[in-house]
C-alpha cells in the first residue's frame with residue numbers, strides 16, 4: 051500500500067524526483083571523488099614537495115567540493131518540495147474522501163482515528179518520502195562506489211571492508227527487527243490517546259457533573275504511560291545505536307591505521323592511498339547506517355499507509371447518481387413508499403413498511419416514544435442514510451437519483467443535536483445561503499425568536515468587541531445556551547429558504563411560550579413549503595395537517611389531532627401522559 055500510495059501521489063512531481071536523482075548522483079560522485087584527490091595531493095604533492103601539483107589538485111578539490119555543496123542543497127530542496135506536496139495532496143484526498151462519507155462510514159471508523167489518519171499518518175508517509183528521496187540514490191552509489199574505490203586504493207586491506215560492513219549490518223538489522231513491532235504499537239497508542247483525549251474534551255461537562263475527573267485522569271494516564279513506555283523503548287534502542295555505530299567506525303579506523311601502517315612501513319602502499327582507503331571505509335559504513343535507518347522508518351510508514359489506504363478505498367454507502375434526474379415540479383412534496391431501514395450490522399430494522407406523503411403547504415408531524423425511529427425516518431430524506439428497502443421520493447423522483455446540490459438545496463434540516471461552527475453568527479446563518487442579506491438573516495432570526503438575544507449579544511472586549519450578527523460563536527456553539535443554539539440552528543435552516551423543512555425535535559429546549567410564538571411565526575415564513583416536524587410535545591403538533599404515530603418503527607395511526615384523539619389508543623396514551631383532562635377538553 052505504501053508503494054502504491056507514494057507512486058500515485060508522487061506521479062505529478064516526476065520531474066522534481068528526476069532532479070533529485072540527478073542531483074543526488076552528482077553529490078555522491080563528488081563525495082566519492084574527494085578522497086582520491088586527497089590521496090593524490092599527499093602522494094604526488096606533499097610527499098615529493100611538488101607545490102604546483104598541490105595547488106592544481108587543491109583547486110580541483112575546491113571545485114568538486116563546491117559542486118557537492120550546491121547539488122546537495124538543491125537535492126534536499128527538491129526532495130522537500132516533493133515530500134511536502136505529496137503530503138498535502140494525500141491529506142486533501144483523505145479529507146475529501148471523509149467529506150463524501152455518509153453517517154455510516156463516519157460512525158464505522160470513528161472521528162478520532164479519521165483525524166489521526168489525515169494528520170499524523172500522512173505526516174509519517176510524508177517523512178518517509180523525504181528520507182527516501184534523500185537516501186535512495188546516495189546509499190547504493192556510496193556503498194558500491196565506496197567499495198570499488200577503497201579496493202582500488204589498496205586491495206590488500208579490502209578484507210577490512212568485508213568484515214566491518216557485515217558486522218555493522220548485522221547489528222543494525224537486529225536493532226531494526228526490535229524496532230519494527232514497537233513502531234506498530236506506537237501508532238495504535240497514538241490512536242488510543244487521541245480517542246480518549248477527544249472523548250474527554252467533548253464530554254468535559256459530564257465528567258465534571260459526575261465527578262469522574264479522577265477516573266478519567268487515570269484512564270488518560272494509562273494511555274499516556276503506554277505511549278511513553280513504547281517511546282522510551284524506541285528511544286533506548288536509538289540511543290544504543292549511536293555508540294554502537296561510533297564504536298564500529300572507530301574500530302575500523304584503528305584497524306586501518308594499524309594494519310595500513312605496517313603496509314606503509316613495508317612499502318606496499320602510499321600514505322595518501324591509505325588515507326583515502328580510510329575515508330572510503332567510513333563512507334561505506336555511513337551509507338550502510340543510513341540504509342538501515344531507511345529500513346527503520348519503513349515499518350511505521352507501511353502501517354500508516356495501510357490505515358490511509360483503508361480510508362481512501364472505502365466507498366460511501368450513499369452514492370451520487372451518475373446522471374442526476376431533474377424533477378418536473380419543484381413544489382417539494384415528500385413521499386415514502388414501503389420504506390424499511392436497518393442500521394448496518396443491525397439484525398432488526400428500525401423502520402418497517404413506512405408509507406406516507408407530506409404535501410407542500412402542509413405540516414406533517416411525527417410523534418412516538420423514544421427510540422421509535424423518528425430521527426431515522428427524517429434522516430432518510432436528505433440521504434444521511436439510504437433506505438434498505440422501498441423508496442423515498444422528492445417531487446416524484448427517488449432521492450438517490452437527485453444530484454447532491456439539488457437535494458441539499460431542496461431540504462433544510464434542523465438536527466436533533468444542534469451544532470454550530472466556529473465563526474460569527476452571520477457565518478453560521480449563511481451556511482446554506484452564502485448570499486443572504488442582513489435583512490434575510492434578521493427575518494429568519496425574528497421567526498426563530500432569536501433576534502432579541504442576537505441584537506444584544508457582544509463578544510470580545512474594547513475595540514475588537516463584535517456585536518450582533520458579527521458576534522463570535524465557538525466551535526460546536528458552546529458559548530450560547532442550549533435553547534439559543536437550537537433557535538440559531540432553526541434560523542440557519544430558514545435563511546436558506548428550502549422547499550422542505552425538517553425539524554427534528556427542534557423545539558424541545560424552548561419554553562412553552564417561545565415554542566408557541568415560534569410556531570406561529572413559522573407558519574407564515576414557511577408558507578407553501580413542506581414542513582415535517584418530529585416532536586415529543588403534543589402541544590407542538592396539535593395544528594399539524596397530518597400526524598403520524600410511530601411505534602417500534604411502524605406507523606400505527608395517522609390523522610389530525612382530533613381524529614387521532616378519537617381513534618388512536620397510542621396517541622391517546624401519549625396525550626394523556628402530557629396534558630391534563632381539562633386541557634384535552
Ligand SMILES: Nc1ncnc2c1ncn2[C@@H]1O[C@H](COP(=O)(O)OP(=O)(O)OP(=O)(O)O)[C@@H](O)[C@H]1O
Nearest residue numbers: 157393396400419420421422423424425426427466
Ligand atoms: N447510528 C446508529 N446505529 C445503530 N442503531 C441506531 C443508530 N442510531 C439510532 N439507532 C437505533 O435506532 C432506533 C431508532 O432511533 P431514532 O434515533 O430514530 O429514534 P427516535 O424516535 O428519534 O428517538 P428519540 O425520540 O429518543 O430521539 C433506536 O433503537 C436506536 O437505538
